[in-house]
Amino acid sequence: MENKEKEPLFSAKNIKLLKNPLGQDNPITVQVLGICSALAVTVKMKPALVMAISVTIVVALSNLIIAAMRKYIPGRIRIIVQLVVIAALVIIVDQFLKAFAFDVSKQLSVFVGLIITNCILMGRLEAFAMANDPWPSFLDGLGNGAGYGMILVIVSFFRELLGSGSVMGYPLFEKIGLYKIGYENNGMMIVPPMALITVGIIIWVHRSRNKNLQETR
Amino acid sequence: MKDFSNKYIFIFSAVMVVSVAILLSLTALLLQPRQAKNVEVEKKMNILSSINVTSTKENAEELYDKHIRELFVINTDGKHIDGVDAFTVSLRAEQKKPLAEQSLPVYIAVADNGDTLQIFPLEGKGLWGPIWGYVSLKDDMSTIAGVTFDHKGETPGLGAEINTTPFESQFLNKSLFVNGSFVSIQVVKGGADPGSTHEVDAISGGTITSKGLEAMVHDGLIKYEKYLSQNRK
Numbered sequence: 001m002e003n004k005e006k007e008p009l010f011s012a013k014n015i016k017l018l019k020n021p022l023g024q025d026n027p028i029t030v031q032v033l034g035i036c037s038a039l040a041v042t043v044k045m046k047p048a049l050v051m052a053i054s055v056t057i058v059v060a061l062s063n064l065i066i067a068a069m070r071k072y073i074p075g076r077i078r079i080i081v082q083l084v085v086i087a088a089l090v091i092i093v094d095q096f097l098k099a100f101a102f103d104v105s106k107q108l109s110v111f112v113g114l115i116i117t118n119c120i121l122m123g124r125l126e127a128f129a130m131a132n133d134p135w136p137s138f139l140d141g142l143g144n145g146a147g148y149g150m151i152l153v154i155v156s157f158f159r160e161l162l163g164s165g166s167v168m169g170y171p172l173f174e175k176i177g178l179y180k181i182g183y184e185n186n187g188m189m190i191v192p193p194m195a196l197i198t199v200g201i202i203i204w205v206h207r208s209r210n211k212n213l214q215e216t217r
Numbered sequence: 218m219k220d221f222s223n224k225y226i227f228i229f230s231a232v233m234v235v236s237v238a239i240l241l242s243l244t245a246l247l248l249q250p251r252q253a254k255n256v257e258v259e260k261k262m263n264i265l266s267s268i269n270v271t272s273t274k275e276n277a278e279e280l281y282d283k284h285i286r287e288l289f290v291i292n293t294d295g296k297h298i299d300g301v302d303a304f305t306v307s308l309r310a311e312q313k314k315p316l317a318e319q320s321l322p323v324y325i326a327v328a329d330n331g332d333t334l335q336i337f338p339l340e341g342k343g344l345w346g347p348i349w350g351y352v353s354l355k356d357d358m359s360t361i362a363g364v365t366f367d368h369k370g371e372t373p374g375l376g377a378e379i380n381t382t383p384f385e386s387q388f389l390n391k392s393l394f395v396n397g398s399f400v401s402i403q404v405v406k407g408g409a410d411p412g413s414t415h416e417v418d419a420i421s422g423g424t425i426t427s428k429g430l431e432a433m434v435h436d437g438l439i440k441y442e443k444y445l446s447q448n449r450k
Contacts, residue, residue: 074221074229081233088237092244099248102255110370191375 009135017139021147024212028151029203033119038152039195040111045168047107048156052149054097054112058089059121059148060141066129067137073130082125083116090115120148155198163189260304266365267336267351268328286333287325293317295444308340308437309347321440326353334362335448337441341433344425345370348379348433352388358445359394361402366430376426387417399442401435404428 027033034055041051062085066073073081094112097105105112115121124144129137160166165173165185173179188194207213221229258274261281265272272280288303293316303322311319324336334353341348350366364385371377378384391402392414400415404427409416419427438445 072229074226076221077226077230080230084233084237088241091241095244095248095252098255099251102252102259 014136014139017136018143018146021140021143022150023147024210026147026151026206027120027123027144028148028199029206030213031120031123033123034148035196035199037111037114037118038148038155038199039192041108042152042156042159042195042198043163043190044107044160045153045156047104048152049149050097050101050104051108051111051115052145052152054093054108055115055118055120055148056142056145058086058093058115059124059145060138062086062089062121063124063129063137063141064134066125067132067134070130078130079122079126082122086121086125087116120144151199151202154202155195158198159189159195162186163194263365263367264324264326264336264338264351267353267363268326268334269363270329284326284328285324286327288322290320290322291441291444292321293319293440293443295441295447306338308338308349312340316440319440321444323441323444324351328353328362332356332362337438339433339437341429341436343368343371343379343429344376344423345372348426348429350430350433352434352438354393354445356450358449359392361388361391361393364388368426371426372423375420376423378420378423379426379430384417384420391415391417393438393445397446399439399445401438402431404431 290301346369348368366379406419
């Protein structure tokens with residue numbers, strides 16, 4: 001820590017903080033955190049994208065704030081302090097969505113509020129921000145938010161494509177005339193259990209391609 | 218992490234709670250006018266869509282002023298009540314009052330084809346939360362010219378289908394009255410009789426929402442029964 005002033009903003013270590021959560025340290029597929037919202041908001045791509053952005057903002061900022069005041073937070077009430085920071089940020093995000101993106105906030109309904117209970121946030125604060133400087137913590141938050149968002153967008157892409165035949169609300173299957181030849185949307189993709197199965201398939205693909213993640217017998 | 222004294226912990230929590238409270242109230246206060254505007258515009262869009270006028274967030278206000286001619290509040294006897302703003306009447310609050318004291322809003326509108334339509338707001342319960350909607354009736358006070366429904370949090374793909382065009386368009390040209398008696402609209406499970414003028418298909422997998430919607434249409438409109446009979450042309 002004594003050479004921290006000399007460390008460049010985007011040192012190899014910091015880049016790793018940003019990149020690892022996207023792949024081998026992904027919050028959803030590897031740490032299996034935040035599954036609940038991944039099931040709930042991935043029916044369509046647009047709410048999933050807004051959810052991803054909201055979570056990224058909240059996790060990055062709460063990491064930054066907690067890391068900045070970590071030396072002053074009494075250990076005995078640290079969980080409460082973390083929750084207050086997260087809850088305040090989530091309410092602010094929610095208020096902004098209601099004012100500037102009303103349609104989306106209606107679709108997300110309670111799930112914005114439920115960001116507070118997203119395990120990724122508490123997990124990152126406890127595991128990283130409480131022990132690291134603000135800047136690396138901020139990057140760690142961005143990385144984890146992006147890793148979470150990436151899975152959300154992938155899951156919602158397949159669910160929207162197969163369940164509603166559209167991409168980002170654009171009726172793709174209708175435009176290419178798939179319905180005329182007898183194709184029908186799979187209503188099952190819309191219900192939450194299929195999100196779980198989609199996440200499961202992503203985890204399977206991810207593990208089969210990454211030797212580090214496979215348990216050795 | 219070093220150990221802090223109890224005094225420090227108390228002061229820390231107090232400062233934290235007060236600053237967060239100030240921050241949150243400021244945000245809420247500053248954004249409140251914008252949020253209220255969004256809710257109002259959405260309500261106007263819903264009302265417009267019940268007379269089959271499609272509007273966007275941008276032109277909703279303008280179209281609303283163009284199409285909506287008059288709005289007033291009546292009681293269950295069909296008499297006008299003065300001094301109540303129909304637009305801000307909360308049906309949920311009204312439903313808790315005794316029937317005779319309830320204020321029932323009516324909107325008089327002119328459709329794109331020049332017909333004068335009357336719009337009646339509805340509010341009821343779905344499976345997970347409130348559902349609401351607007352029904353517009355033609356001159357005969359029985360034939361439905363258009364409906365729009367919405368919900369707070371019905372199951373996507375199932376109950377949530379009530380706010381989609383395929384479901385709503387079923388209500389077009391259905392009749393609330395048969396030979397002068399109020400029959401409302403039945404939401405039928407397993408397929409409505411195509412020839413019937415007061416049956417629509419329920420949503421498969423959305424039974425409770427469908428039932429809630431049927432009850433909402435019936436209970437909401439029966440309060441207007443006298444008004445509808447008196448103003449029939």
